Amino acid sequence: MKIVVTQTIPEKGLRVLREAFGAEAVLVTSQDGPIPRAKLLAAVRGADALLPMLTDRIDGAVLDAAGPGLRIVANNAVGFDNIDLTAARARGVAVSNTPDVLTETTADLAWTLLMAAARRIGEGERYLRAGQWTCWSPMQLLGMDIHGATLGVFGMGRIGQVMARRAAGFSMRVLYTDVNRLPEDAENALGVVFTDKAALLREADFLTVHCPLTPDTRHAFSDAEFAAMKRTAVFVNTSRGPVVDEAALARALRSGEIFAAGIDVFEKEPRVHPDLLDCENAVLIPHLGSASLETRACMAALAASNIVAVLRGGEPPNRVA
Secondary structure, X not given: OOEEEOOOOOXXXXXXXXXXXXXXHEEEOOOOXXXXXXXXXXXXXXXXXXXXXXXXXXXXXXXXHHOOOOOEEEOOOOOOOXXXXXXXXXXOOEEEOOOOOOHHHHHHHHHHHHHHHHOOHHHHHHHHHOXXXXXXOOOOOOOOOXXXXXXXXXXOOHHHHHXXXXXXXXXXXXXXXXXXXXXXXXXXXXXXXXXXXXXXXXXXXXXXXXXXXXXXXXXXXXXXXXXHXXXXXXXXXXXXXXXXXXXXXXXXXXXOOOOEEEEOOOOEOOEOOHXXXXXXXXXXXXXXXXXXXXXXXXXXXXXXXXXXXXXXXXXXXXXXX
């Protein structure tokens, strides 16, 4: 038995694998950060299961390098756009993800970005640390109120719905758009109103993105979208980087087409568009959506449990292909 884990993960996940198959069956590659391609291809040879990260491209070449004994790729993420699902299906390899366990934590982070961008927290901290703050002033670093504003949710899946529930605590009106409209009773329970993308852009004071990356959502937010938003609007993305055209977002921030942005994910991670780095009104963080001790441990354990299920002849509880 050989299970390849492409980066160090919390002990909770490793314990699930080691208790099921023994410590000698679990190979954890010895680097932090994305595994080099050549090392990945070498490490997976003869593997029965892979537990990769969202930064690992798992394509046909990797699946073939593993060999015919490979039975599952258990992605340690809720997204799975890093995995060639067609290639996996063609080889009879199951693919799973880690949904639900990171929903609340990612929504916490999205709300953190929304508030920090609205109230200019990043700017204020840099201003203070630079020794520039000399006195209180009634016109200093004025931001946008959150309470009573309109929240626009682009993608009303698990995380989008949690964001809507949080918005109720701030007495916000919540609009949303999605390829699949919620049932009427679900809309009523959440207090949300379905609308189209144009109205969402036009009416939202805060627009938060929670959609998957698909051909239709790639660069779903570019020059035209930012031009259609309020000049006082705050834009937040914790979904996938390529959903946003970073150069266009930088132009919108620098020109004042929108007020501010909070961004956790980027088009070409870890690279960030240099124009975006120069925007004082952008709060930028390094993909921390699920980065809490408990959530990352639960993600690792869930990925591991998918592997255990398949290698014991069962069905993975979180199968996506």
